[in-house]
Structures are given as structure tokens and as C-alpha cells.
Amino acid sequence: MNARSTIWQQVCRVDDIPPLGARRVAREQGIAVAVFRSATDRVFALLDRCPHKGGPLSQGIVFGESVACPLHNWTIALADGQAKAPDVGCAVSFGCKIEDGVVYLDADELAHKGLDVSAPVAGPQAKAGA
Amino acid sequence: MKRMKLVLVGNGMAGVRALEELLKIAPELYDITVFGAEPHPNYNRILLSPVLAGEQTVDQIILNPLSWYAESGITLHTGKKINRIDRTKRLVIADDGTTAEYDRLLLATGSNPFVLPVPGNELQGVIAYRDIADTNTMIDAAATHRHAVVIGGGLLGLEAANGLKQRGMNVTVVHIMPWLMERQLDAVAGKLLQGSLEQRGILFLIGAQTAALLGNEHGRVRAVKFKDGTEVPADLVVMAAGIRPNTELAERAGLYCNRGVVVNDTLQTITDPRIYAVGECAAHRGIAYGLVAPLFEQGKVCATHLAQFGIGRYSGSQTSTKLKVTGIDLFSAGNFMGGEGTEEIVLSDPLGGVYKKLVIQGDKLIGACLYGDTVDGSWYFKLLREGRPIGDLRDRLMFGESNIGDVGHEGHNRAAAMADADEVCGCNGVNKGTICKAIKDKGLFTLEEVRKHTKASASCGSCTGLVEQLLMFTAGGDYSAAPKKKAVCGCTEVSHQELRNTIREHKLLSIADAMKFLEWRTPNGCATCRPAINYYLISTWPKEAKDDPQSRFINERSHANIQKDGTYSVVPRMWGGETTADELRRIADAVDKYKIPTVKVTGGQRIDLLGVKKEDLVNVWRDIGMPSGHAYAKALRTVKTCVGSEWCRFGTQDSTQMGKDLERALWRMYAPHKVKLAVSGCPRNCAEAGIKDVGVIGVDSGWELYVAGNGGIKTEVAQFFVKVKTAAEVLEYAGAFLQLYREEGWYLERTVHYVSRVGMEHVKKKVLDDAANRKLLWQRLQFALDGEPDPWFEHTKAGIDLRQFKPVASDAAHEVSA
Numbered sequence: 001m002n003a004r005s006t007i008w009q010q011v012c013r014v015d016d017i018p019p020l021g022a023r024r025v026a027r028e029q030g031i032a033v034a035v036f037r038s039a040t041d042r043v044f045a046l047l048d049r050c051p052h053k054g055g056p057l058s059q060g061i062v063f064g065e066s067v068a069c070p071l072h073n074w075t076i077a078l079a080d081g082q083a084k085a086p087d088v089g090c091a092v093s094f095g096c097k098i099e100d101g102v103v104y105l106d107a108d109e110l111a112h113k114g115l116d117v118s119a120p121v122a123g124p125q126a127k128a129g130a
Numbered sequence: 131m132k133r134m135k136l137v138l139v140g141n142g143m144a145g146v147r148a149l150e151e152l153l154k155i156a157p158e159l160y161d162i163t164v165f166g167a168e169p170h171p172n173y174n175r176i177l178l179s180p181v182l183a184g185e186q187t188v189d190q191i192i193l194n195p196l197s198w199y200a201e202s203g204i205t206l207h208t209g210k211k212i213n214r215i216d217r218t219k220r221l222v223i224a225d226d227g228t229t230a231e232y233d234r235l236l237l238a239t240g241s242n243p244f245v246l247p248v249p250g251n252e253l254q255g256v257i258a259y260r261d262i263a264d265t266n267t268m269i270d271a272a273a274t275h276r277h278a279v280v281i282g283g284g285l286l287g288l289e290a291a292n293g294l295k296q297r298g299m300n301v302t303v304v305h306i307m308p309w310l311m312e313r314q315l316d317a318v319a320g321k322l323l324q325g326s327l328e329q330r331g332i333l334f335l336i337g338a339q340t341a342a343l344l345g346n347e348h349g350r351v352r353a354v355k356f357k358d359g360t361e362v363p364a365d366l367v368v369m370a371a372g373i374r375p376n377t378e379l380a381e382r383a384g385l386y387c388n389r390g391v392v393v394n395d396t397l398q399t400i401t402d403p404r405i406y407a408v409g410e411c412a413a414h415r416g417i418a419y420g421l422v423a424p425l426f427e428q429g430k431v432c433a434t435h436l437a438q439f440g441i442g443r444y445s446g447s448q449t450s451t452k453l454k455v456t457g458i459d460l461f462s463a464g465n466f467m468g469g470e471g472t473e474e475i476v477l478s479d480p481l482g483g484v485y486k487k488l489v490i491q492g493d494k495l496i497g498a499c500l501y502g503d504t505v506d507g508s509w510y511f512k513l514l515r516e517g518r519p520i521g522d523l524r525d526r527l528m529f530g531e532s533n534i535g536d537v538g539h540e541g542h543n544r545a546a547a548m549a550d551a552d553e554v555c556g557c558n559g560v561n562k563g564t565i566c567k568a569i570k571d572k573g574l575f576t577l578e579e580v581r582k583h584t585k586a587s588a589s590c591g592s593c594t595g596l597v598e599q600l601l602m603f604t605a606g607g608d609y610s611a612a613p614k615k616k617a618v619c620g621c622t623e624v625s626h627q628e629l630r631n632t633i634r635e636h637k638l639l640s641i642a643d644a645m646k647f648l649e650w651r652t653p654n655g656c657a658t659c660r661p662a663i664n665y666y667l668i669s670t671w672p673k674e675a676k677d678d679p680q681s682r683f684i685n686e687r688s689h690a691n692i693q694k695d696g697t698y699s700v701v702p703r704m705w706g707g708e709t710t711a712d713e714l715r716r717i718a719d720a721v722d723k724y725k726i727p728t729v730k731v732t733g734g735q736r737i738d739l740l741g742v743k744k745e746d747l748v749n750v751w752r753d754i755g756m757p758s759g760h761a762y763a764k765a766l767r768t769v770k771t772c773v774g775s776e777w778c779r780f781g782t783q784d785s786t787q788m789g790k791d792l793e794r795a796l797w798r799m800y801a802p803h804k805v806k807l808a809v810s811g812c813p814r815n816c817a818e819a820g821i822k823d824v825g826v827i828g829v830d831s832g833w834e835l836y837v838a839g840n841g842g843i844k845t846e847v848a849q850f851f852v853k854v855k856t857a858a859e860v861l862e863y864a865g866a867f868l869q870l871y872r873e874e875g876w877y878l879e880r881t882v883h884y885v886s887r888v889g890m891e892h893v894k895k896k897v898l899d900d901a902a903n904r905k906l907l908w909q910r911l912q913f914a915l916d917g918e919p920d921p922w923f924e925h926t927k928a929g930i931d932l933r934q935f936k937p938v939a940s941d942a943a944h945e946v947s948a
Contacts, residue, residue, distance in 0.1 A: 012938045018931055020654060020680045026937035035938070039654050048696075056696040059684040061657040068657030070684040070692050075657075122695035123727045123741045 008104035022058040030115040034058035044078035045096040047114040051089030054120035133161045137232040139212045141166025144409025144425040145238025151433030162204045163230045167211040182293030215383035241373040241410040250343030255351040256367045259290045272297035275365030283310040287370030302333040314451040314462045319501040375411045375418045390418035395443040397432040422557045461507035464497035493519040506530035557589035619658035626876035639675045662877035672914035685762035689921045700739040701761035706771045706789035707735030720753045734768035751922040758922040765800045769793040774811030783828025785811030798918040802875035823881040824864045838885040846882045866897045866907035
């Protein structure tokens with residue numbers, strides 16, 4: 001892969017994401033990507049899946065440059081996906097940038113990264129799978 | 131000031147514990163250098179047995195990783211044995227020539243295994259059981275050889291035998307005394323233990339005297355020969371016939387030794403006050419301790435003395451014993467053998483594998499030996515150490531603590547029944563109060579965190595179950611009691627009460643204002659403080675403070691309950707638990723249309739639709755056309771009702787109508803935590819009003835109100851509050867109580883904890899005794915709830931960001947290069 005020519009894919013405007021909030025970017029395949037916006041209008045992208053039990057990080061409370069997973073309150077750093085100690089784990093992160101108020105994701109990563117990770121299952125489906 | 135130099139010889143549990151204690155109280159006093167003969171950082175020697183048995187790994191038993199030494203500024207020399215102490219020059223010299231000067235020297239050289247003076251004891255395959263290297267030798271031997279003989283049926287020998295057996299070797303234990311662990315068990319318990327170990331396939335030669343170890347042509351041991359001439363095959367011989375304090379270095383330095391380096395009550399050697407000794411190498415009042423708890427006590431006293439505090443004296447320890455063989459419970463303490471002038475209470479159930487013996491002298495318990503059921507071991511140990519007269523409980527003593535008085539009932543577990551001063555972790559001397567305080571103050575939720583913060587359960591691990599019970603009891607579920615002054619979270623020093631008061635006194639109306647005024651340390655708080663501040667704002671200043679959805683937990687932002695797979699559940703409101711064919715039809719249609727996988731009836735008499743996709747939530751709400759049940763919120767959940775006088779032949783009051791009226795009056799009421807009500811139409815109480823935040827029970831002459839009940843992890847029966855005559859009074863009294871809770875409760879504090887914090891007297895004074903105040907409270911609640919939107923239908927008014935229900939579709943976007 002050639003690092004010099006990242007293809008950037010436009011996903012939404014910064015204003016489409018609530019401050020201290022997130023939006024989900026649906027993908028043709030795999031788990032959605034969560035795009036977060038901090039209070040200072042920085043934007044970060046992580047796979048919408050907590051490294052702990054797969055909780056949707058896009059639904060968590062955003063503070064500083066972290067998000068608290070809605071399932072078991074792990075704190076995940078938005079910049080690199082690392083879980084805060086004493087928890088250990090890392091969410092898949094995606095290249096992301098803002099230009100003229102528009103949010104872009106690394107197109108190649110969006111198409112290919114984190115496709116091997118499966119979504120958590122619950123209910124009768126989980127029992128059938130067990 | 132120039133720092134003094136402290137050198138520790140012996141990088142084991144006792145010495146390093148002393149350093150840890152020292153660093154806690156005087157981190158700047160010394161430049162510290164540590165010498166260890168083994169190539170490892172400090173590890174938990176007690177857990178070598180689980181490592182041998184394959185239940186843990188060496189990495190898991192490291193207590194202080196190399197990074198700890200670096201972070202603590204300690205110079206560490208591993209794999210270097212100190213050969214000589216030059217007391218004149220105050221210098222220690224290692225075998226490789228490394229030297230270190232000291233102002234204070236701490237000896238923690240531990241002990242050496244006692245090797246039987248028999249021919250052949252130098253053969254290959256003959257080892258002691260003392261350190262990681264021995265353990266690895268045994269693990270390797272188990273992989274390549276078949277026959278193991280363990281000499282010595284004491285604690286260590288049996289743990290080694292068990293580990294080798296689990297690794298697949300044929301194991302024979304040779305024990306010269308008449309029964310196993312004779313220093314810790316009486317003959318009956320020793321025989322029971324032998325039976326259990328025999329069932330695991332371990333063979334025993336009791337009373338056998340070892341004469342020689344025989345080798346093969348390669349110089350490796352091949353058999354053990356006994357005095358009666360018999361032999362057993364052996365590819366591995368483990369010597370576990372006792373330990374001797376390692377005093378070689380001290381003796382060479384001219385320090386007085388007598389079965390250990392002799393120390394005084396401040397752990398200084400009696401020869402040279404600059405030199406301290408702790409642990410298995412030290413002899414204190416004639417005793418060299420080999421168990422971890424006394425060593426840690428010594429470390430603590432030694433540290434305070436090194437820190438120049440001069441407080442604390444070590445006056446010896448009482449010890450108790452537990453065997454770390456999975457599945458075998460035994461405990462002993464004190465004089466368990468009894469003898470002249472003592473009495474014994476014995477319970478023996480050989481078939482059930484339970485044996486308990488208590489030894490009593492005069493009016494006191496002086497010894498205990500338990501096999502098979504050791505739950506009460508720590509209680510007996512406590513009675514023993516405290517020397518408490520046991521006359522009043524003598525007839526029930528044998529049946530354990532749970533049978534004394536009332537403890538053990540009403541959903542309390544064993545941990546709950548313990549007093550704060552009761553010891554939980556015998557190894558590290560941590561009591562229940564310390565653990566619970568750490569759990570509460572520091573917000574600990576896992577065993578690991580408790581170990582890290584309190585050291586409880588971090589050594590031998592036999593109290594792990596108890597610590598877990600404490601965690602569950604203290605931090606689990608809805609329980610969130612906090613001590614008087616506890617910071618809301620790490621973002622501030624401010625307590626919940628101070629936060630509430632400030633918001634009221636200074637009329638703060640936004641989260642940002644509150645954080646600024648109270649000098650929050652973080653720019654926008656965290657997932658703990660933001661929801662709390664948001665609740666305090668909207669409950670204190672209804673219609674004025676602006677609700678911030680981004681500071682609410684997802685459930686209150688999306689108005690549905692998040693599930694483990696990221697889908698949501700929908701619980702429509704059914705007033706008083708009553709529904710109609712029409713409503714059920716709409717629910718059924720929505721279940722079909724949106725392919726909702728599970729439909730379930732809740733504990734609060736509602737219908738739960740589980741597995742709804744977030745994208746479908748708004749449509750499901752619309753199609754069902756019923757109000758939000760708020761089953762996802764810190765708010766009024768349901769009012770559960772029985773059938774009542776309308777149908778029931780026993781009913782004295784119309785409980786269903788009362789329930790509907792209460793629910794219509796109180797729904798959309800946010801509170802510090804969830805709020806559950808129930809109304810029963812007669813004292814048979816089919817709606818289970820006795821475990822609700824507010825429970826109402828109809829009687830012939832009116833209604834009885836009960837408050838502050840809880841059916842959660844720790845069941846709490848609601849307390850009788852007041853009896854009233856009319857339905858209107860029920861609304862006013864219940865509403866006033868709940869408004870008081872809304873105004874005074876701390877965020878995530880259930881009514882039971884709120885009432886126990888402020889006291890029932892306070893609540894009664896505000897709601898019952900002061901009629902004017904009651905009416906004001908009720909009015910304030912009605913004012914707050916007036917015009918509150920149903921979030922499922924009035925999205926804008928409820929401040930719901932509808933964008934959350936739609937993902938951004940990346941396929942609609944176009945690509946650009948940069």
C-alpha cells in the first residue's frame with residue numbers, strides 16, 4: 001500500500017455530529033464506524049465495537065477525548081482506541097480528518113479495516129448459535 | 131537533605147513488603163538498593179503450589195514487576211548473592227564483587243530447606259521445594275519421568291505431592307510422623323486428609339524412615355531406600371522435611387543468631403541496631419515464623435522504624451493454617467491438640483468428610499481444627515485471638531457464626547454479617563472495613579482492583595470468595611451507598627451534597643456553569659459526574675435549567691434500554707398494569723412488522739419488546755401508540771397493582787384505580803434512581819408492595835403507605851410510613867415523599883439508601899409532621915411534571931436528537947483524494 005496517497009472519503013459535516021456525541025457510519029460490510037466529536041470540535045473514528053464485550057461505542061457518553069462504553073463503562077481513548085487502565089484492550093481506529101467543516105475517513109480503511117470482527121449477539125439468536 | 135542509603139538483602143515477600151510499607155510513609159528518605167539471589171523480581175512464594183499444579187503461571191504470581199522497582203527509584207540487583215557484610219565500612223559485597231554502602235541494612239534472607247543427611251542426597255533429581263527454579267525442575271521432571279517421592283507430609287510436601295500428581299506423576303509421600311501435617315492437624319483430621327489425597331491417587335508411607343537415596347549409572351536418583359530395607363522407585367525426590375532460617379550471612383557478619391537472626395520488637399538485630407531482619411530468617415522472641423501474615427506484620431513495624439516514626443512494636447503473632455490444595459478445605463489455629471485442663475467440642479461426620487474440633491480452656495476458645503467445612507475458620511480465629519469469653523455462645527459455638535443470633539437471614543450473606551473489624555485477608559491483615567471503604571471511596575468493582583488497592587486476597591488467595599462477596603455486597607447492582615464526604619468522581623473534590631447545595635444556592639443552570647463555579651479539573655467532566663450534574667440541575671430548577679441529552683446515559687438519550695448486542699428494548703406504559711385488546715393487537719403487529727425477536731412480561735407487570743434495532747425505535751413507538759414506559763430511565767418505572775375490589779373477592783380497596791391514578795400523576799418523573807411503586811387492595815398484598823420505593827396497601831379503613839423498600843441485590847423491606855383515609859391523600863403523601871427524595875437524594879441513590887442516610891425521622895418530619903411543607907413538596911412535584919413531554923411522541927420538546935436513529939450512509943458520499 002502506498003502511504004502517500006490516502007484516498008479520503010467524505011462522510012458527513014462536522015455539524016452533523018452533536019458536540020460530545022457521535023454518529024454511526026454504516027458500511028456495506030462489517031460493523032459500522034463511530035465518528036466522535038469532542039467539545040473542541042476534534043473528530044475521531046473508531047470501529048463501533050468496544051474491545052471488552054462489543055458494546056456500541058457510538059452510544060457512549062463522550063468526555064474530553066474519551067468515550068465511556070454504554071455496556072460496562074470501559075473508558076476508551078478516542079485517538080487510539082486504547083482502553084484506560086486497569087482495563088486492557090483496544091478498539092480498531094480509523095484515519096479521519098476535517099476539511100472545511102467536512103469529515104473524511106480513510107476510504108481504504110473504511111472499506112477493509114475491521115471486517116473480521118463480529119458483532120455481539122443476544123436473544124434467541126445467541127442461543128441458537130451456542 | 132542528602133538521602134540515607136538503605137540496602138535490602140533478599141528480594142522476597144517479607145523484605146519487599148517492608149520496602150512497600152516504607153515507601154508509603156517515607157518515600158523520600160532513602161536511596162534503596164535491593165539484592166536478590168534469584169533472577170526474578172519479587173514473586174508470591176505461597177503461590178508456587180498453584181503454579182506447580184498448573185493452575186497459575188509464573189507471570190501471574192509476580193508481585194512487583196521490574197517496572198515497580200524502576201518507578202520506585204530502587205536499584206535492583208537480581209541473581210546476585212551477598213557473601214559478606216563489612217559492618218565497619220557499612221558495606222555489603224556480592225559474589226560477583228558488586229558492593230553497596232548502607233546506612234541501614236535490612237536482612238530478609240528467608241530460609242533454606244532442610245535436606246535429610248542421608249547418602250545420595252546430592253544425586254540428580256533430588257531437590258527441595260523452595261523457589262521458582264525448584265518448581266520448574268518439578269514441572270520438567272513431571273513431563274519426562276514417572277515416579278516421584280516427596281519426603282515430608284507437611285504443608286509444603288502435600289502441596290508439592292498434589293501438584294506433581296496433577297501433572298501426571300506417580301507420587302508417594304513419605305512421612306515419618308504418625309499422621310500428616312501433625313503440626314497443624316490432630317490425628318482424626320490428618321487421617322481424613324490422607325483419605326482425600328489417597329482418593330486422588332497419592333500413595334502414603336506413614337512412619338517410614340528414609341535410609342538412603344539410590345542412584346543409577348547416570349548419577350540420577352532411581353529409588354528411595356528405607357530403614358526396613360524396602361525400596362520405592364523414584365525419578366524425582368522432593369525434600370520437604372522442614373525449613374531452617376538462612377542465617378549464614380548474618381552469622382558470618384557476627385550477628386547473634388539462635389534459630390534465626392535474633393531481633394527485638396522493632397526488628398533490629400540485637401547485635402547491630404543499624405541492621406534489621408524480617409521474615410523467615412529472623413528469630414523474634416525465640417520464634418522464626420514461616421507463614422506470610424506474621425512476616426507482613428514484621429515488615430510494617432520495621433518500616434515505621436526505618437521511617438524514623440518510632441511507632442509500632444512487633445509483639446509476635448498467632449498463626450492459623452490453610453492448605454492450598456484445590457478442593458480440600460482445612461483450617462487450624464492455636465492449641466488444637468488440647469490436653470490437660472482443656473475440653474473439646476467435636477463434630478465428626480467421616481462419610482460427609484467433615485470434622486471440627488474446638489478446644490476450650492476455662493471460658494475461652496484456645497484452638498480449632500476444621501476439616502471439610504472451614505467457613506467459620508476466621509470467626510474461630512478471631513475469638514481465639516481476642517480471647518473473648520465464650521460462655522454465652524458455647525452451646526451454639528460448633529454451629530458457626532451464621533447460627534448466632536439473627537445474622538444470616540433476610541438476604542444477608544456471610545460477608546454482610548461480618549463486623550467491620552473482622553479480618554478477611556489473614557495474609558495481609560486486611561479487615562472488612564478497609565476493603566469496603568476502598569471499594570466505596572475508590573469505586574472498585576473488580577477483584578483485581580481490590581487486590582491492587584488493599585492487598586486483600588493478593589497473597590494466598592484463600593479469601594477470594596469472601597472478598598468477592600464483599601464486592602457484590604458493597605458495590606454490586608443498584609447499591610451505591612457512599613460515605614459522608616466522597617467526591618463525585620475523579621474530576622472534582624466536591625461531594626454530591628456540596629454539588630447539590632451549590633447548584634441551589636448559586637442558581638446554577640447549566641453543566642458548564644456548575645463545572646466552572648466548582649472548578650472542575652476536567653474540561654467536560656466524565657461519564658460519572660455529567661449525568662449527576664444534569665440530574666441536579668433539572669431537579670433543582672425545573673423549567674429553567676436546560677436538560678443536556680449528551681450528559682445522559684444512552685438509555686435516557688434514546689429512550690430505550692440498550693441490550694448486550696447493541697439493540698434496544700421497548701416497554702410501553704400500561705397504566706396500573708392494565709391493557710386492552712386494541713393495545714395488545716398493536717403490540718403484536720409491531721412485533722411482526724419489525725421482526726422483534728423476544729416478547730416478555732416484566733417484573734413490573736408490563737410488556738417488554740427485546741431486540742429492537744435503533745433505526746426502528748421511532749417507528750415502533752409510533753405504531754404501538756402507547757406512552758413511554760420509562761423502563762430505561764432513572765425515573766418512575768411502574769406502579770404494580772393487584773386486581774383489587776373491582777373483581778377480587780377479598781379486595782377491600784380499588785387498588786387498580788389507585789395504581790392508575792398514581793401512575794398518571796407521577797409518570798415522567800425523573801429521580802436520582804429508578805422508582806417503583808405498588809398498590810395492593812388488601813393486606814394479602816399480592817402486588818408485593820413491601821419491597822417498593824413506595825408501597826400502598828388498602829385496608830378496610832383506608833390506605834397504609836410504606837416507603838424505602840427494595841427488591842434488588844439486597845432485599846430491603848419497606849418501612850411503615852403513614853396510614854391515610856382517601857385516595858387523594860395517598861397521592862399527596864406519596865408525591866411529597868418522592869419530591870423530598872428528588873430534592874435531597876444523591877444521584878444513583880435508591881430511596882432505601884437515601885432514607886437510611888438522612889434517617890426516617892427526618893423524612894417523617896418533612897412530610898408527616900409539617901403539613902404545609904408536605905403540600906409545598908407535592909405542589910413542586912406537580913409543577914415540575916406539568917407539561918413534561920412524552921419522549922416517544924414529543925421528540926423536539928423532549929430534546930431528542932433524531933439524527934441518532936439514522937446512520938450516516940457512507941455509500942452516498944463521494945471520494946476525494948488529498
